[in-house]
Amino acid sequence: AQEGSVAANPQAEDEAYVCPVTAGSSQLNLDFDTGSADLWVFATDTPSSESQGHNLYDTSSGQQIDGATWDITYQDQSGSKGVVFSDTVVVGGVTATSQAVEAATSVSTQFVQNTGSDGLLGLAFSSINTVQPQQQTTFFDTVADSLAAKLFTADLKKGEAGSYDFGYIDDSKHTGDITYVDVDNSQGFWGFTAGGYSVGDDTSAGGDSIGSAIADTGTTLLYVPSSVASAYYQNVDGAENDSSQGGYVFPCSNTLPDFHVAIGSGVFTVPGSYINYAPTDSSGSTCFGGLQGGDGQSLSIFGDIFLKAHFVVFDQTQDSPRLGFAPQ
Numbered sequence: 459a460q461e462g463s464v465a466a467n468p469q470a471e472d473e474a475y476v477c478p479v480t481a482g483s484s485q486l487n488l489d490f491d492t493g494s495a496d497l498w499v500f501a502t503d504t505p506s507s508e509s510q511g512h513n514l515y516d517t518s519s520g521q522q523i524d525g526a527t528w529d530i531t532y533q534d535q536s537g538s539k540g541v542v543f544s545d546t547v548v549v550g551g552v553t554a555t556s557q558a559v560e561a562a563t564s565v566s567t568q569f570v571q572n573t574g575s576d577g578l579l580g581l582a583f584s585s586i587n588t589v590q591p592q593q594q595t596t597f598f599d600t601v602a603d604s605l606a607a608k609l610f611t612a613d614l615k616k617g618e619a620g621s622y623d624f625g626y627i628d629d630s631k632h633t634g635d636i637t638y639v640d641v642d643n644s645q646g647f648w649g650f651t652a653g654g655y656s657v658g659d660d661t662s663a664g665g666d667s668i669g670s671a672i673a674d675t676g677t678t679l680l681y682v683p684s685s686v687a688s689a690y691y692q693n694v695d696g697a698e699n700d701s702s703q704g705g706y707v708f709p710c711s712n713t714l715p716d717f718h719v720a721i722g723s724g725v726f727t728v729p730g731s732y733i734n735y736a737p738t739d740s741s742g743s744t745c746f747g748g749l750q751g752g753d754g755q756s757l758s759i760f761g762d763i764f765l766k767a768h769f770v771v772f773d774q775t776q777d778s779p780r781l782g783f784a785p786q
């Protein structure tokens with residue numbers, strides 16, 4: 459049975475975390491994304507005007523899947539599209555022998571400019587993989603039956619390398635018990651129900667329920683209902699929801715309160731320091747919040763700001779999928 463571990467390296471401001479992956483004969487740094495299900499890469503097929511500065515997947519090592527194409531657009535309107543190869547993909551010693559590697563023939567500006575990432579490795583459910591006419595499986599689904607245990611864990615960290623482990627739980631990476639909750643994967647995401655929340659010294663998480671949420675390593679920030687974000691920033695002097703800046707900003711001199719949320723039988727805390735995401739400009743006087751209101755959509759997105767404060771188990775060992783959360 460296979461098991462393995464790979465480093466998750468934070469990009470600037472922890473905007474994303476990239477991991478070293480071997481695809482065929484190519485070494486790539488990919489953004490592991492539990493919010494999508496395509497393994498797509500910059501490749502020798504990518505126009506050179508779009509691939510400068512990126513490591514490229516050499517398609518000559520793969521077998522092109524005849525007639526297969528893919529096209530993905532993310533909510534922030536970034537995206538990419540292209541053709542598909544079958545090749546060997548190795549992540550932390552875990553080998554997928556016939557993995558669909560989606561080679562980009564077109565990539566949007568945001569990804570072109572982010573030269574620290576050579577593509578994405580989707581870890582959501584294969585039901586939302588975009589390859590047509592025959593949908594393909596994620597790396598995890600491809601190797602799942604060969605793993606010692608059908609699960610992977612995410613141990614992201616603030617400003618330093620964390621890890622993704624496949625096939626086992628490393629108990630040295632978490633303190634306390636793991637709290638498990640059921641997953642609703644009907645939308646293809648690692649969906650769960652978040653309970654009440656509280657702010658600062660009140661650690662009760664007794665407030666209104668946050669509701670439907672997803673665990674999404676591919677999203678940088680923590681998006682909660684606008685009422686929750688508003689209640690949080692009532693506690694921050696000078697905070698305002700500035701649409702020209704894209705959300706809540708505040709004077710960087712603030713010490714931000716912690717954010718507590720009930721999940722299953724546990725209460726999980728995001729330190730206030732994690733919610734002071736980054737300065738909005740070089741003067742460093744105004745800072746952008748790591749906790750933001752969703753733009754009206756009902757789904758809360760527990761992105762890296764939340765995930766990097768915890769040890770998270772993405773578990774398909776039972777009849778139905780579940781998520782586990784533990785303090786790091």
Ligand SMILES: CCNC(=O)c1c(-c2ccccc2)csc1NC(=O)CNCCc1c[nH]c2ccccc12
Pocket residue numbers: 473474489491492493494532533534536568572674676677678755759
């Ligand atoms: C803001 C990015 N997140 C989303 O749009 C998103 C949503 C979503 C749905 C409705 C409204 C807002 C967000 C659902 S699942 C989901 N998650 C993903 O889509 C995860 N993959 C993001 C890949 C991605 C898009 N732009 C990037 C820039 C840097 C690194 C990664 C990325």
